[in-house]
């Protein structure tokens with residue numbers, strides 16, 4: 001059995017890692033080369049702090065192949081990945097490729113493999129925001145429609161896939177691989193105390209991440225969010241590791257003044273996995289437009305305000321700690337104040353099968 005695992009962008013690494021740990025384990029037990037795998041990085045993300053830092057943090061081997069595609073428009077980036085990935089598939093003759101998440105690398109590699117007649121497995125299938133203005137929603141729908149194995153994190157996802165006419169035999173509810181990584185490194189992250197490094201005290205700061213095109217590509221929406229940030233930082237310090245895309249746009253729109261509030265807004269470059277996990281675990285609450293962070297905060301029981309009008313991860317709202325607050329200044333401030341004044345319900349439940357064993361279930365299916 002020859003498997004190609006694909007990662008391309010930051011949120012892919014913590015999803016691929018548990019699959020590689022599990023493959024290594026099974027290779028050792030089998031004591032033979034019956035299971036071979038190749039780890040391919042498309043190079044969609046290439047900055048050290050968006051990519052390389054994760055290999056060490058997550059105990060991942062360096063990729064066997066890096067396609068080095070880098071940034072470009074959606075069409076150019078997707079096309080470049082396809083051209084280069086096709087060569088890899090033709091040369092290495094895999095039986096199956098595994099893709100994760102919803103980034104451009106996910107759809108590009110799935111499309112190549114499907115057309116070459118190679119079986120494809122999509123980990124984190126079936127999530128839907130029902131908002132087709134998001135590039136990720138297009139990537140999700142297309143990837144799922146041509147994959148052979150669809151591994152889901154929750155039952156909502158199974159229902160979405162069934163509604164789209166995908167046959168039940170292809171769908172496997174296995175849990176959440178990203179939570180496999182979180183559970184494995186939670187203790188290690190606890191010891192790091194990133195908050196202290198940045199002069200923050202446990203449970204006395206908010207943590208912000210921001211990079212969605214719908215929030216940062218237009219000056220008006222970015223300004224609304226930064227205005228809210230500045231106001232909230234009068235009540236609680238905010239740690240803000242800035243995504244390169246957001247950094248560039250803040251500069252372009254000349255919005256830097258909103259980030260200047262004495263020591264109350266702490267700006268950083270993007271952080272590694274362990275440093276960020278540590279900051280998230282110790283935060284009073286998190287403000288984010290990321291998909292994965294909605295899930296990680298639910299697994300950790302940390303309140304999360306999602307700065308979007310929808311989520312493809314409704315389970316984090318239904319049973320977890322997430323609230324969808326949109327991106328208007330007043331609403332963001334109002335919801336943050338509710339948390340500071342303890343007006344938010346505290347009960348939450350860890351979703352079913354988010355137990356650190358998702359990768360094991362996936363490989364049980366694929367290798368059986």
Ligand code: UD1
Nearest residue numbers: 009010011044045046047050071072103104135136244245
């Ligand atoms: C991508 C994913 C998004 C995911 C996010 C996590 C798609 C469509 N989007 O968005 O789903 O949540 O990754 O970060 O695949 N850049 C750098 N260095 C890097 C990478 C990017 O400077 O290492 C800058 C470039 O200027 C680039 C911009 O960020 O143009 C956007 O990068 P891109 O990979 O196109 O999308 P993300 O916004 O990172």
